[in-house]
Ligand SMILES: NC(=O)c1ccc[n+]([C@@H]2O[C@H](COP(=O)([O-])OP(=O)(O)OC[C@H]3O[C@@H](n4cnc5c(N)ncnc54)[C@H](OP(=O)(O)O)[C@@H]3O)[C@@H](O)[C@H]2O)c1
Ligand SMILES: [Fe+2]
């Protein structure tokens with residue numbers, strides 16, 4: 001059993017972390033679910049890669065994401081909560097299915113777009129926000145993982161830019177199709193309030209209204225995620241006026 | 253749906269961009285209308301609270317293409333780029349964030365290959381003194397657009413005076429925000445043709461300097477930071493202060509004064525009691541050689557009760573683009589002179605860009621009045637879709 005009290009954390013910080021532990025438990029559960037799902041996605045990706053170097057790369061990524069999941073679980077233990085994950089929860093399941101459709105088509109580029117552009121934009125932005133408000137090792141872990149996620153987005157970005165240069169219109173059309181599928185689900189997941197029932201990840205009622213107690217808000221996490229997504233699409237070279245339309249048409 | 257998105261993408265790649273217009277929305281209502289067009293009529297509109305939550309996170313970017321024509325056949329293609337400064341965050345407290353937004357918008361213009369960029373509304377105010385922070389690029393120039401703004405403010409005042417039979421030469425002119433780029437340009441153009449000038453702003457030292465400059469040319473000048481301190485009542489007023497919200501109460505002015513509100517956002521508080529006073533929104537021009545937005549933002553990005561009306565600051569970049577003069581015509585602060593204003597008026601008029609029909613929050617102010625010859629103004633019938641200043645969201 002890991003110590004309940006983090007050695008990097010002052011007595012006052014620990015008191016406040018413990019008081020808000022049920023909130024962190026849900027935040028960690030969402031993050032951990034995302035990491036486990038990412039690991040599954042990379043493992044699936046390794047199965048459609050022909051180049052042994054790409055296979056190794058995908059498996060290494062899968063390992064990395066499992067490492068992130070383990071780090072989040074460990075942070076939960078430090079504040080005395082069990083962090084469960086549920087990749088079959090309704091939104092996460094739909095995200096996995098979207099990825100698996102790319103796998104079924106052996107669409108390597110599609111897989112990268114879903115995982116690295118869409119899911120990772122959400123991870124990088126929300127972990128960074130959480131990293132800013134969470135104290136002690138909890139905050140450090142979120143910030144560290146956000147930085148690691150950003151690193152591998154950079155790697156995928158160069159592959160995707162090269163691909164786009166071959167036929168920008170075709171590439172943009174593909175991103176748009178995947179956007180309609182994946183980002184619609186992400187937008188529902190990120191909605192300010194969960195109006196369509198329980199997300200199946202939070203341990204009790206929806207954590208969103210309680211986020212204010214830890215200096216976060218659902219609106220802020222959604223805003224930061226959409227901003228990161230738009231910036232990532234800009235880096236790919238997709239015209240800003242086009243991606244603006246995409247994002248403004250998402251459900252709220 | 254997919255096709256139209258793909259269509260815009262193709263166009264962005266194949267078209268050359270002559271000019272870019274950098275702007276931001278004046279009110280939450282205006283911002284909501286922009287998002288509504290992007291969202292399309294088939295989707296439920298975004299609720300007001302969602303708009304306020306989402307807009308501040310949108311990074312600066314192009315919103316639409318703008319194609320314009322000149323009455324002599326020239327054409328220019330442009331982009332409207334929004335910095336997405338939230339309408340309620342123009343205050344000094346947000347200055348760093350807002351400079352970053354304008355810089356981001358400038359980077360978009362440069363990336364698109366715009367040859368000239370007009371800095372609309374607060375953009376030029378924010379970037380002033382920070383021009384070196386704009387991304388480096390040799391073939392994109394920036395203009396504040398303030399010279400054409402001054403031209404239209406001055407033309408508007410002269411026009412109403414002519415229409416109402418007022419004698420400018422016997423008038424006392426008050427300029428609020430007198431030491432600003434727009435205010436000082438107006439002072440230089442109008443001081444020689446009025447009876448006396450009242451200059452107001454917060455910084456008295458800068459007021460003294462402007463007063464000394466005008467006095468050297470024989471103008472009767474009074475300065476005050478507090479509007480109540482002037483010895484005379486103004487009968488012509490220009491409001492050109494860089495106020496973050498419409499909060500100006502003019503107080504003591506002549507009972508039938510003429511007031512030109514050139515602020516963006518408007519300077520005058522909706523609570524200002526203006527009984528008997530003629531108020532009009534200044535600094536606006538109309539492009540008569542044609543203007544098309546893609547997607548169609550007519551009356552949404554330019555919310556005026558007349559078609560093809562645009563703020564002077566943005567029209568300046570358009571006029572220069574139509575003229576093939578890709579030069580930073582208006583740059584810096586406080587250097588707008590009557591000669592430069594006349595040069596800019598000539599360039600604009602050559603391409604059919606004239607003073608817009610005058611209006612205020614209640615509608616047109618020159619209805620039923622005959623226009624004297626040579627005012628260079630066209631009255632247009634018909635109010636564009638979704639146009640007209642509406643009440644802000646809150
Ligand atoms: N209609 C158009 O097409 C158009 C075009 C360009 C600009 N504009 C608008 O015109 C206004 C002025 O623009 P600009 O470029 O001239 O700005 P500027 O150069 O920054 O000048 C602003 C002026 O307002 C004064 N001021 C600022 N806050 C004030 C306050 N609280 N009370 C009284 N005076 C105050 C400033 O002097 P102190 O700091 O000493 O007070 C200065 O004299 C802005 O609202 C801008 O958006 C409209
Ligand atoms: Fe990860």
Ligand SMILES: [Fe+2]
Nearest residue numbers: 038065120149
């Ligand atoms: Fe990742």
